[in-house]
Amino acid sequence: MVKISTLRPYCPNNPIEFTTNPYDVIGKEEEEELKHNNNSLIHLILPDGEGDELYHNALSAYERFKESYIIVREEYPCIFVYRQESGEFNQEGLIMGVALDDYEKSNIVKHEYTREKPLKDRTRHxxxxxxxxxLVWSVFRADIEIKKLITQIKKGKPKYDFEKYGYHHILWQETDSTIINKLANLFENKKIYIADGHHRAASAAEYRKHQLKNGNKTEKPDAPWQYLLSYVASDDQIRILPYNRVIRKLRDDEDNFIExxxxxxxxxxxxxxxxxERKNTIAICIRGKWFELIAKDKTFNSKRDSLDVAILQDKVLEPILGILNVRADDNIFFVGGVQDPTIMEKYITDKGNDIFFNLxxxxxxxxxxxxxxxxxxxPKSTWFDPKLLSGLVLHDLREE
Incomplete structure (x- = not known):
């Protein structure tokens, strides 16, 4: 169901220096630190400036990277295997192009809404x-034949092999058309699911629409802008951590809230x-005191309604705490990727918040x-960990 493609991307000469976390998980402090390095991707993905200047600076950074050979274009069309290793978890997947036509046909399946402001920003960018x-991170249902081909690609010498952000990152490049064609045939029968990167996917789709509208009709099916820069992994190769909720102030009597x-x-x-320890159970810290919440009613109208994040939203945040829009209400914020509950507790005891929902x-x-x-x-139901590095592969959308 999905058409894949090789890429002829730009790749960094020094991936340790150039690559960053995804733009949407980089905090202000990290951003400022990264900007001390003129050779960092940060100047492209989160440039300085406001309005038109911001996007002009992004383009200037990209052109500078190419002119200074900070990034160099690959000589041949290729795909990649990208692996991340740590002492406790490893994951790997394919970096390649996936046809945006499949996104429009829902063969690339979404599970969350995009928001207008970030979509406009990424589309303008x-x-x-x-x-x-x-990278747009997608998953497919585990397939032994695809796994065998990934293993075959990994027998070659890695293009990159380095440590960053607590992980060992390894990238293998594959140009062999026989292997690539085998993968393409296997993915023709696959549906893939966007795990992380809905706004990146939607902005690429908008770019394609503009190209088609401006006269680049579908007789150019292999143009770079027809393909989404994707990391595609088996669904047994990912780790999802909770995306927890913190309430700044409990605007109610504590005993009344518990009732x-x-x-x-x-x-x-x-x-x-x-x-x-299990689904439909929520850990909650209220002003330093911990409670276990076990859902009484386990009959749900849909799979969505059975998610703990949905139970919390539908049964607590909206009706009890009056938080109707979790993205816009200043009384709530999100904490992703934290696994140690003693660290979660410090959001209450040390940082002056009232409630931590641990999902x-x-x-x-x-x-x-x-x-x-x-x-x-x-919104913010899943935290995929570890995050994929940005900047290992840059997909230029212009036709050669």
């Missing part, structure tokens, strides 16, 4: 620079910080099921 610098919770959950006092992670099968049914998950 890609139209100004004509380059995709961040309201008891109408929906079995509420049990716990003597120390803890992580929930059980979403299962990838639930994500796939919701996406297959055309459903949409609540």
């Amino acid at each position: 890609i139209e100004s620079t004509n380059v995709a610098a961040g 309201k919770l008891e109408k929906v959950f079995e509420v049990r006092k716990v003597n120390k910080a803890f992580n929930p 059980f992670p979403v299962d990838i099968r639930d994500l796939e099921s919701i996406a297959d049914s055309g459903g949409v998950m609540p």
Whole structure:
């Protein structure tokens, strides 16, 4: 169901110096530190300036990187295997092009809505620079034949092999048309699911629409702008961590709040910080005191409604705390990627917030099921970890 393609990308001469985390997880402090390095991708993905100047500076950075040979174009069309290793978790997948026509046909399946402001920003960015610098992370249902081909590619000498952000990053390049064609044939029968990067995917689709509107009709099916820069991994090769919620102020009496919770959950006092051990169980820290919330009603109208993040939204945040829009309400913020509950507790005891909701992670099968049914998950339901480096591969969208 999905058409894949080789890329002829730009790649960095010094990946340790050039690559960064994805733009949307880089905090202000990290951004400022990265900008001390003139050879960092940060100047392209998060340039200085406002309005038109910002996008002009992004283009200037991209042109400077090419002119200074900070990035160099690959001589031959290729795909890549990208692997990340740590002492506790390893993951790997393919970096390649995936046809945006399949995105429009829903063979590339979404599970969350995009927001207007970030979509406009990323679309303006890609139209100004004509380059995709961040990977759209997608998954497919595990396939032994694809795994065999990935293993075969990994027998070659890596293009990159380095340490960064606590992970060992390895990139293998493959130009052999026989292997690539075998992969292409296998993916013809695959549906893929966007895990992370919905705004990057949507902005690439907008760029393609503009190209088609401006006269570049579909007789150019292999033009670079027809393909999405993608990292595509088997669904047994990913780790989802909880995307937790913090409430700044409880605008209610604490005992009254717990009474309201008891109408929906079995509420049990716990003597120390803890992580929930199963689905439909939420750990909550209220002003330093921990409780276990076990959903009383386990009959759900949909798979989406069975997610703990949805139960929290539908049964607590909206009706009890009055938080109707989690993206816009200043009384809530999100913490992703933290696994140690004692660190979570410090958001209350040390940072002056009132409530920490510690959720059980979403299962990838639930994500796939919701996406297959055309459903949409609540905002910020999943934190995929580790994050993929941006800047290993830059996909220039202009025709050669």
